[in-house]
Amino acid sequence: MSAEENIAVVVLAAGGSSRLGRPKQLVEFKGKTLLEHTMDKVDMLGFQTKILVLGANQDKIQQMISSDGFKVVINPNWEQGMASSIKIGxxxxxxxxxxxxxILFLVSDQPFLERVNLIKLVHTQLTKNPKATYSKYGDNIGVPAIFGKAAFPLLLQLEGDEGAKKFLQLDDFNFCTETFKNGGFDVDTEEDVQQLKQMDV
Structure with a gap:
């Protein structure tokens, strides 16, 4: 993306998909798994350092997808929640x-992620230089999100199911947002999968 700035990207795909009952990373949409869709968008941008964090169902996922170009790291503590995957990544x-x-974090269950969403996040982060730039969808703020070096110590202090959204409550945490129109749709339940299938046209 930029020769002057060293940006790593981490795809968080270690979760157990407990509400769905099967790995949501492998749910198919438009002929590819959700995880492959996410990895493809990352590949389009030419990041040098690309990390894929796996945990639950890691063997099955690695059999089904190619991780070429990504360093795969396994989170043995994935059941402890998102924070452990963020820190390992x-x-x-x-x-x-x-x-x-x-560092730019993505998840594997946002089927409508587009390359342009990532370009906007990176551009805002590099030009305005906040501690973080988050995606905004509706009333929600979340991932994908990119964090500057000043936020690394905070990321390493996260615990349990805490995500980096908690930083928004900090008085001295300056951040920006970029709109991700369909970012609020993610796949957690069988109903979500059925809804996604109806959109797969």
Whole structure:
């Protein structure tokens, strides 16, 4: 994306999909799994450091998808929640790129993610230089989100099911947002899968 800025990208795909009862990473949409859709969007942008965090159903997922170009790291503590995957992803990225300036986190169950969503996030982060730039959909703020180096210590302090949205409550945490029109649709239940199938045209 930018020769001046070292940006790593982490795809968080370690969750157990308990509400769905099968790996949502492997739900098919437009001929590909949801995880492959996410990885494809990342591949389009030419990031040097790309991390894929797996946990639950890791063997099945690795049999079904190609992780070429991604460093796969396994989160053995995925049942503890999102924070453990965020920390493992950041730590892996820092090993790959010790001069890391920014880290971009994505999840694997946002089927309507587009390349342009990621370009806008990165552009805003690099030009305005907040501690983070989040996606905004409706009244929600969330992922994909990109964090500057100043936020790394905060990310490493997350616990349990905490996501990085909690930083929004901090007085000195300056952040930006970029609209992600259909970012609010994610796949958690069988009803979501059926709804997605009806959109698969």
């Amino acid at each position: 950041l730590q892996a990225a820092l090993v790959e790129e010790n001069e890391l300036d920014h």
